Amino acid sequence: MSVNKVDLKEKFSLFKEHWQPKVVGELNGQYVKLAKLKGEFVWHQHDNEDELFMVIKGKLKIKLRDRDIDLDEGQFFIVPRGVEHLPIADEEVHVMLFEPKSVLNTGDKKNERTVDHLDRI
Amino acid sequence: MSVNKVDLKEKFSLFKEHWQPKVVGELNGQYVKLAKLKGEFVWHQHDNEDELFMVIKGKLKIKLRDRDIDLDEGQFFIVPRGVEHLPIADEEVHVMLFEPKSVLNTGDKKNERTVDHLDRI
Numbered sequence: 166m167s168v169n170k171v172d173l174k175e176k177f178s179l180f181k182e183h184w185q186p187k188v189v190g191e192l193n194g195q196y197v198k199l200a201k202l203k204g205e206f207v208w209h210q211h212d213n214e215d216e217l218f219m220v221i222k223g224k225l226k227i228k229l230r231d232r233d234i235d236l237d238e239g240q241f242f243i244v245p246r247g248v249e250h251l252p253i254a255d256e257e258v259h260v261m262l263f264e265p266k267s268v269l270n271t272g273d274k275k276n277e278r279t280v281d282h283l284d285r286i
Numbered sequence: 287m288s289v290n291k292v293d294l295k296e297k298f299s300l301f302k303e304h305w306q307p308k309v310v311g312e313l314n315g316q317y318v319k320l321a322k323l324k325g326e327f328v329w330h331q332h333d334n335e336d337e338l339f340m341v342i343k344g345k346l347k348i349k350l351r352d353r354d355i356d357l358d359e360g361q362f363f364i365v366p367r368g369v370e371h372l373p374i375a376d377e378e379v380h381v382m383l384f385e386p387k388s389v390l391n392t393g394d395k396k397n398e399r400t401v402d403h404l405d406r407i
Contacts, residue, residue: 170355170363192336192364193386195316215313221360234291239342242291243313263384265314 173199173221177259179286184278186262186270188285198262198283202254209272210249216264217243223258227251294320294342298380300407305399307383307391309406319383319404323375330393331370337385338364344379348372 171189176199180187183203190197202225218227219241227234227242228251234242244250271279292310297320301308304324311318323346339348340362348355348363349372355363365371392400 168366170357170361172358173360173362190338190362190364192338192384193316195314195384197338197362197364197384217311217313217318236291237293239294240291241294241311241318243311243318245289263313263316263318 171197173259173261176286177201177221180284183257184270185280186283188283191266194266195263196266196268196283198264199286200260200262201257202252202260203257204254206252207271207274207276207278208249208251209274211244211246211264211268211272213246214265214268215243215246216268217241217262218252219261219263221259221261223254223256225258225260226253226255228253292318294380294382297407298322298342301405304378305391306401307404309404312387315387316384317387317389317404319385320407321381321383322378323373323381324378325375327373328392328395328397328399329370329372330395332365332367332385332389332393334367335386335389336364336367337389338362338383339373340382340384342380342382344375344377346379346381347374347376349374 176189186198186200188196220236225236297310307319307321309317341357346357
């Protein structure tokens with residue numbers, strides 16, 4: 166477990182790739198992750214985990230099957246377990262994620278977007 | 287569980303009192319809380335829960351027994367379970383907390399600063 170403070174801007178400066186969440190903190194069986202997103206992800210759901218998306222910089226749309234959630238800086242949304250969602254970023258967005266360590270980024274789908282190995286930065 | 291997005295600034299505008307965390311989200315047995323802090327709290331520890339402090343506005347000092355952690359906006363620190371800590375804010379600071387639902391604000395201490403009832407906003 167990290168025993169140092171974490172500066173979000175400094176951590177975001179350490180990577181460029183999209184859709185590759187980085188672990189920056191761990192607590193109570195949960196990870197704090199940072200990710201840069203751009204473009205459209207894939208529809209998926211997490212059967213057993215709720216997932217928090219908080220926008221640090223930019224704008225993020227989270228499409229649900231029945232509505233869209235539009236997030237600006239300083240806003241977050243918790244996708245409840247079992248709810249299909251599709252993150253979309255027209256321009257690059259910086260997000261902080263809070264979710265159980267067990268979460269797979271593509272949820273119930275396993276495909277070329279799946280990240281098996283999580284980097285810690 | 288909230289199924290709406292949460293805007294931190296809007297939520298912070300809804301209360302003024304210090305050292306009274308408000309629940310703004312719940313996921314995986316954890317709460318997301320917002321608090322306004324000013325002055326010095328009390329030394330305490332959480333025996334079974336790690337606690338994340340993220341500064342949204344202002345500055346926060348978290349004194350540990352062996353060192354001080356100074357947090358600016360956009361920085362967070364995770365106080366590991368069992369570690370004594372003392373939050374101090376010379377000026378009002380706005381913080382976001384992530385911690386298990388079981389956390390009592392004063393940890394192992396029960397005193398006049400203890401908040402038994404958590405408001406949801």
